Amino acid sequence: MSEPFQKFRDWIDNRHEYAKEWKATRNRRIAGYFCTYVPEEILIAANVLPVRILGSHEPPTVTEPYVFAMFCHLCRDSLAQGLKGRFDYLDGIVEGQSCLHLRQAYNAWRLHIPIDYAFYIHVPHGVQTRHALPYYTEELRKFKRSLGEWTGRKITERDLARGINVMNRNRDLMHKIYEYRKPNNPKLTGLEAMEMVLSSQMVDKEDHNGALEELLKTLPSREMDRNPGVRLMIIGCEDDDRIFMKNVENLGATFVIDEHCTGSRYFWNLVDSSIQDRLVAIADRYISRIPCPSKDWPELTRIKQAVNLAQTYNVQGALVIQNKFCDPHGIEVPPLREELKAVGVPTYPLEFDVTVPWGQFRTRVEAFLETLTGLEELF
Amino acid sequence: MTNPVKKYPTEPLKCWNEAKSLRTQYYENYLHAHKNGGLRWAGGAWSFSSVPAGLGDDVHSVTGEPYGATIAFHKDFASECHDAVEAAGFPRTLCAYMRNYWGAILLDKFILADGRVIPGYPTPDFIWQDHICCSHGKWYEIVKWLEKKKGKEIPMFCTDVSVGYSLTPPEKFRVDYIVNQLQDGILWLEKVTGRTYNDQLLCDAVWNEMKSTSLWAEVCALNQVIPTPIDEKTMYSLYVIGTLMKHRPECAAFYEKLRDEVQNRVDRGIAAIPHERFRVITDTQPPWGFLKIFRAMENYGVVSLGSLYSFGLIGMWEYQPDGKWIPKPLPSSKPATREEALRAIVEWTLNRPEWAHFYRPELKTQMMKSIVQQWKANAVLLHYNRGCEGLSVHIAENRLGLLKDGIQVFSFEGNMGDEREFDYPGTMARVTAFFESMGLEKLSTEGGP
Ligand code: SF4
Numbered sequence: 001m002s003e004p005f006q007k008f009r010d011w012i013d014n015r016h017e018y019a020k021e022w023k024a025t026r027n028r029r030i031a032g033y034f035c036t037y038v039p040e041e042i043l044i045a046a047n048v049l050p051v052r053i054l055g056s057h058e059p060p061t062v063t064e065p066y067v068f069a070m071f072c073h074l075c076r077d078s079l080a081q082g083l084k085g086r087f088d089y090l091d092g093i094v095e096g097q098s099c100l101h102l103r104q105a106y107n108a109w110r111l112h113i114p115i116d117y118a119f120y121i122h123v124p125h126g127v128q129t130r131h132a133l134p135y136y137t138e139e140l141r142k143f144k145r146s147l148g149e150w151t152g153r154k155i156t157e158r159d160l161a162r163g164i165n166v167m168n169r170n171r172d173l174m175h176k177i178y179e180y181r182k183p184n185n186p187k188l189t190g191l192e193a194m195e196m197v198l199s200s201q202m203v204d205k206e207d208h209n210g211a212l213e214e215l216l217k218t219l220p221s222r223e224m225d226r227n228p229g230v231r232l233m234i235i236g237c238e239d240d241d242r243i244f245m246k247n248v249e250n251l252g253a254t255f256v257i258d259e260h261c262t263g264s265r266y267f268w269n270l271v272d273s274s275i276q277d278r279l280v281a282i283a284d285r286y287i288s289r290i291p292c293p294s295k296d297w298p299e300l301t302r303i304k305q306a307v308n309l310a311q312t313y314n315v316q317g318a319l320v321i322q323n324k325f326c327d328p329h330g331i332e333v334p335p336l337r338e339e340l341k342a343v344g345v346p347t348y349p350l351e352f353d354v355t356v357p358w359g360q361f362r363t364r365v366e367a368f369l370e371t372l373t374g375l376e377e378l379f
Numbered sequence: 380m381t382n383p384v385k386k387y388p389t390e391p392l393k394c395w396n397e398a399k400s401l402r403t404q405y406y407e408n409y410l411h412a413h414k415n416g417g418l419r420w421a422g423g424a425w426s427f428s429s430v431p432a433g434l435g436d437d438v439h440s441v442t443g444e445p446y447g448a449t450i451a452f453h454k455d456f457a458s459e460c461h462d463a464v465e466a467a468g469f470p471r472t473l474c475a476y477m478r479n480y481w482g483a484i485l486l487d488k489f490i491l492a493d494g495r496v497i498p499g500y501p502t503p504d505f506i507w508q509d510h511i512c513c514s515h516g517k518w519y520e521i522v523k524w525l526e527k528k529k530g531k532e533i534p535m536f537c538t539d540v541s542v543g544y545s546l547t548p549p550e551k552f553r554v555d556y557i558v559n560q561l562q563d564g565i566l567w568l569e570k571v572t573g574r575t576y577n578d579q580l581l582c583d584a585v586w587n588e589m590k591s592t593s594l595w596a597e598v599c600a601l602n603q604v605i606p607t608p609i610d611e612k613t614m615y616s617l618y619v620i621g622t623l624m625k626h627r628p629e630c631a632a633f634y635e636k637l638r639d640e641v642q643n644r645v646d647r648g649i650a651a652i653p654h655e656r657f658r659v660i661t662d663t664q665p666p667w668g669f670l671k672i673f674r675a676m677e678n679y680g681v682v683s684l685g686s687l688y689s690f691g692l693i694g695m696w697e698y699q700p701d702g703k704w705i706p707k708p709l710p711s712s713k714p715a716t717r718e719e720a721l722r723a724i725v726e727w728t729l730n731r732p733e734w735a736h737f738y739r740p741e742l743k744t745q746m747m748k749s750i751v752q753q754w755k756a757n758a759v760l761l762h763y764n765r766g767c768e769g770l771s772v773h774i775a776e777n778r779l780g781l782l783k784d785g786i787q788v789f790s791f792e793g794n795m796g797d798e799r800e801f802d803y804p805g806t807m808a809r810v811t812a813f814f815e816s817m818g819l820e821k822l823s824t825e826g827g828p
């Protein structure tokens with residue numbers, strides 16, 4: 001059978017070429033964003049292509065003058081891509097308030113890399129307060145106005161509806177594909193799922209939707225010629241380490257679900273299209289989405305979602321990824337592990353840096369997998 | 380033979396002991412609040428402490444950062460706290476104050492201002508926090524979680540203040556967002572404590588807080604003279620009163636008395652250190668277990684006269700049209716209603732200088748340059764503080780901004796609350812080399828080079 005996920009892999013591997021070609025053929029602007037709290041709907045409405053800025057997993061030494069090395073590798077590695085000129089096709093950058101780390105990458109980019117447009121959206125942190133919605137709607141109004149001024153084209157209600165529709169379609173299709181992770185022998189691996197979601201953050205959503213629709217035609221009949229092994233979950237911050245995913249899955253396991261913002265947390269919630277005022281609807285989506293831990297207080301609600309996913313996808317164990325220096329996720333590690341343990345899901349924590357020391361991790365992951373299969377009791 | 384360095388008269392601060400007893404009393408009040416039918420709350424030093432004040436005069440708090448710093452100062456206890464937190468599975472890279480604080484809960488111990496560690500963590504009746512740094516809300520979310528494991532439910536309210544920073548008055552919708560949360564917060568306080576809220580007490584507390592924070596800035600402004608009347612190490616013991624109880628009348632009264640005493644020192648030419656000849660400012664919290672670094676600097680005739688941190692964490696400032704950075708004057712009248720009081724304190728708080736850098740590094744750099752110029756500083760010592768991501772965010776940009784303006788910068792790495800991450804001998808060797816590169820030699824005991 002042909003490789004149904006190859007398209008997504010190619011998009012990731014050639015993301016910059018894709019973006020340059022997109023820009024040349026459509027003669028439109030591209031804006032880079034750092035965190036998934038940026039409402040892509042509004043960028044799409046403005047005919048601007050949103051692309052997520054991510055790292056390349058090379059040691060980001062070029063960032064040293066601009067970011068203190070105690071900040072997470074994602075923020076340093078992302079900035080390094082800009083400093084090395086790999087995103088030289090970007091016309092603008094946008095950041096939606098999340099953690100302090102990414103804010104630093106945004107500001108350093110704004111200050112040191114030539115760019116035509118930079119906008120910081122003060123996405124509320126208090127997403128559990130009822131006052132976040134009117135506040136955020138007003139903030140989005142400002143963003144919309146600013147984008148209109150930048151592109152020289154007023155964003156209409158129809159434009160917003162188009163942005164919402166294409167984003168919701170993308171989310172809905174990815175939900176459908178995630179369903180195929182539930183069977184005993186899932187129809188896709190964790191790596192493939194990651195590549196699907198990651199690529200959706202890099203290419204035109206219309207193109208991505210087309211590929212997802214094609215995939216949905218063939219996926220039900222896909223025969224997997226691998227033993228799925230242990231059903232695993234991966235939980236953590238932004239995680240695009242494909243090599244790690246592949247290596248773990250080669251040890252006799254399959255990631256059947258994830259809880260991170262390059263996975264389910266990115267697309268899980270849809271914009272409620274029954275809300276009349278489209279800006280309110282968009283604001284509502286980002287406030288009521290599965291929160292990033294950076295916004296998840298005073299109640300730990302994301303952990304409930306992680307537990308729910310673990311149960312729904314029938315996982316046997318979970319790897320909890322902590323990006324070194326990340327406070328929002330690091331703070332939640334013990335309660336998260338405890339809640340999963342309470343529903344019978346053992347966890348294993350791993351600290352990620354810009355490069356993953358697979359040699360060490362391999363032994364630890366293997367040992368964890370053995371505890372899940374009961375193999376260790378044989379010795 | 381080189382000329383001896385000029386010697387200025389020095390003398391101890393008269394109100395030193397009062398600061399000490401205010402601090403001691405503060406922790407005692409919290410500890411014994413229940414004995415007298417009072418209430419205890421926990422939250423950060425930046426939380427809107429004037430709001431719970433409307434519940435009555437017998438409501439006492441422990442603010443998290445000064446408490447974390449107190450633990451850090453007592454290194455043995457700090458080390459026990461770190462071990463407990465790591466054993467509970469938390470990463471050691473998290474905010475050091477927060478880890479100290481959680482450690483005390485896990486150990487079920489409480490540290491008093493004088494370093495005495497007593498058994499039993501005095502659980503708060505409620506948590507009243509605000510959130511601008513990634514760790515603020517989550518710090519207390521975990522306090523709640525840890526206490527729940529001991530069978531105690533602590534209600535928590537956290538106000539989101541992350542609406543950005545501007546040198547001009549904030550936009551109304553941003554102020555409204557915070558005021559509306561605080562309005563809900565008052566109803567919540569009534570619900571969780573069963574008390575009736577007193578708006579007059581709120582108005583008084585808001586006014587006290589505005590006075591305290593403006594007065595502290597006035598104290599700091601007096602350090603512009605040469606010789607500087609108080610040094611930063613001394614200021615740490617004084618600004619802390621604001622971080623504990625900025626809304627209390629005794630805080631405003633103390634800062635008024637302090638301002639007058641420091642003015643008197645200026646009038647009489649009393650210096651903080653006898654051989655001042657090189658003035659520096661610092662940045663972010665110091666490594667609390669190693670304040671002897673300041674004494675070592677004195678051996679070179681170097682005085683640290685403050686920082687944006689010690690001036691602006693609690694002190695309120697504003698720019699005048701001529702570009703001068705001055706203590707923020709009080710509004711023309713005291714608020715008289717709940718709405719007025721909340722709006723006044725929100726607008727006032729959004730001006731806090733130590734919040735600027737969370738959003739735009741250029742703003743902090745500008746404020747640091749103003750301090751360098753107006754306070755006649757010769758150099759800036761930047762503490763790349765691994766213990767606090769909130770105050771270290773954008774610090775590398777601040778360094779670049781200062782260097783661009785030709786300001787001498789010395790940067791060093793450390794941790795305000797975890798001594799494992801501060802190399803004292805190594806840092807001292809580098810900092811003395813820096814002073815020597817500035818043409819300073821170690822002073823002899825007589826004050827000569
Ligand atoms: S983990 Fe949170 S802050 Fe980090 S990129 Fe994802 S959504 Fe943004």
Ligand code: SF4
Nearest residue numbers: 072099101237323326
């Ligand atoms: S949430 Fe954590 S890992 Fe993600 S960008 Fe922020 S600090 Fe980095």
Ligand code: SF4
Nearest residue numbers: 474512514767768769
């Ligand atoms: S990291 Fe710094 S600013 Fe943030 S909570 Fe800790 S001490 Fe406060």
